[in-house]
Amino acid sequence: MWATSCGAATEADHRAREILTRVGDKWSVIVLYQLGEDTMRFTELLRTVPGISQRVLAVTLRGLERDGLVSRTVHPVVPPHVDYRLTPLGETLKETVTSLVRWTHEHLDDIDRARESYDETNGGPPRRPAVPDSDLRSR
Amino acid sequence: MWATSCGAATEADHRAREILTRVGDKWSVIVLYQLGEDTMRFTELLRTVPGISQRVLAVTLRGLERDGLVSRTVHPVVPPHVDYRLTPLGETLKETVTSLVRWTHEHLDDIDRARESYDETNGGPPRRPAVPDSDLRSR
DNA sequence: CGGTATCCTCCTCGATACTG
DNA sequence: CAGTATCGAGGAGGATACCG
Numbered sequence: 001m002w003a004t005s006c007g008a009a010t011e012a013d014h015r016a017r018e019i020l021t022r023v024g025d026k027w028s029v030i031v032l033y034q035l036g037e038d039t040m041r042f043t044e045l046l047r048t049v050p051g052i053s054q055r056v057l058a059v060t061l062r063g064l065e066r067d068g069l070v071s072r073t074v075h076p077v078v079p080p081h082v083d084y085r086l087t088p089l090g091e092t093l094k095e096t097v098t099s100l101v102r103w104t105h106e107h108l109d110d111i112d113r114a115r116e117s118y119d120e121t122n123g124g125p126p127r128r129p130a131v132p133d134s135d136l137r138s139r
Numbered sequence: 140m141w142a143t144s145c146g147a148a149t150e151a152d153h154r155a156r157e158i159l160t161r162v163g164d165k166w167s168v169i170v171l172y173q174l175g176e177d178t179m180r181f182t183e184l185l186r187t188v189p190g191i192s193q194r195v196l197a198v199t200l201r202g203l204e205r206d207g208l209v210s211r212t213v214h215p216v217v218p219p220h221v222d223y224r225l226t227p228l229g230e231t232l233k234e235t236v237t238s239l240v241r242w243t244h245e246h247l248d249d250i251d252r253a254r255e256s257y258d259e260t261n262g263g264p265p266r267r268p269a270v271p272d273s274d275l276r277s278r
Numbered sequence: 279c280g281g282t283a284t285c286c287t288c289c290t291c292g293a294t295a296c297t298g
Numbered sequence: 299c300a301g302t303a304t305c306g307a308g309g310a311g312g313a314t315a316c317c318g
Contacts (some may be wrong), residue, residue, distance in 0.1 A: 003222065012247065019243045019250060021166050026160045041291090042284050042300050058301060069251025079299045080298085089249050096242055099235045104158045108151065110228050111158060114207025134215065165310090181280050192312055197281060218279045219318085 022067060022091070027052055027060045030084070033101050035070060036094045039085040069093065161206060162232070166191055171225070172240045173211060175233045178224040241264065245275045 006136035021055060030049050034040060040048070046057055061084060064070040075081040086094065151221040161167060169188050173179060185196055189215070203209040205216060206231035225233060 012244070013189065015247050016166070016240070016243045016250075017169065019247065020240070023239065024214065025242065026156070029159055030156065046300095050152065054301075055303090056291060059291090065253055066257040067250050068257070074300095080301085081298090082300065089253070090247065092246070093242060096238045100162065100239065101155070101159070103232060103235055104155045104162065105151070106226065107231065108154050108158065111206050114152075114162040114228070115205055118207070120174050185280095193281075194283095194313090195311055198311090213280095219281085221280065 003128070019067075022063060025060070025063075027056060028064060029097055029100060031057070031064065032069065032090065032093060032097045033062055035084060035090070036098060037088050039083050041083055045084065064090075158206075161202060164199070164202075166195060168206060168239060170203065170237055170238045171208065171229065171232060172197070172200055174223060174229070175227050175237060177271050181221055181223070184223065203229075 009015055029048070030047060030052075034045060034048055034073070042057070042061075045061075046052065046054060049057070054062075056059055056110050061070060061072070071087045071090075073083045073085070166188070169191075173184060173187055181200075182198070184200075185191065186194060188196070191199075200209060200211070206259070207226055208221055208227075210226045212222045214222070223261055224225060
């Protein structure tokens, strides 16, 4: 229903690609995965997803919330307490996300080996374009 | 096994996130999905994945090939004939990718609605940082 | 046909600092 | 605790041109 022999850029295709961009985004998948395990607070996510910055986590959560995948609950206490959890819609994605993450863990080694052998036959790992040094413009 | 309460940035986690970046990349998922349907030639993919540029398709395929997910077969004829298809490793990802794409199509409307209602309660869709208008340089 | 080579432009992400 | 504001660097991706 998608891979029609004719490659017309339908509206649905365009939208689908847009959504995939969100779902496929670097951090969204991980955050969704974590929330699939349990309801979590902001700082908890910040710790559990090491490497993510405060700002990016905030942006990511906002995006997921806007898409209706994650809900945000503020408990009016002090200090503030905010819970994030999957919405029913988010739950429908849970299995797919889980299998994606699981696949990744199961095949880390395969990919490592594939890359090694690829880099061997071709010359080394993908090289940087080699900065022309004369690129440092006025600052 | 992943969501350990302690959020130490293990090597595996780091690698896993790297792989997710590849798998979750905008175009990779779509290309993998297409190749899941059938073996395809370069130009065929170029048409079937409307919106992708020649360069980006080439880069994407190179990446997938390096990761051992896609194989490239050159038939020494003129004009050149090159086939791309999933490797056995790529096949192991097929189901997950398919369900991801299917989910996307099934929930396009849900997401649209969620965004609308979100944008309604908050002020309009996420705005651009407001281009300082004096940014429109010569074109 | 199936790519590379360049160039250039956003847009994402990270670091840092400040606030309710 | 849970964010927002600001800034700056880098990479992803598009347009275009050319090659085997």
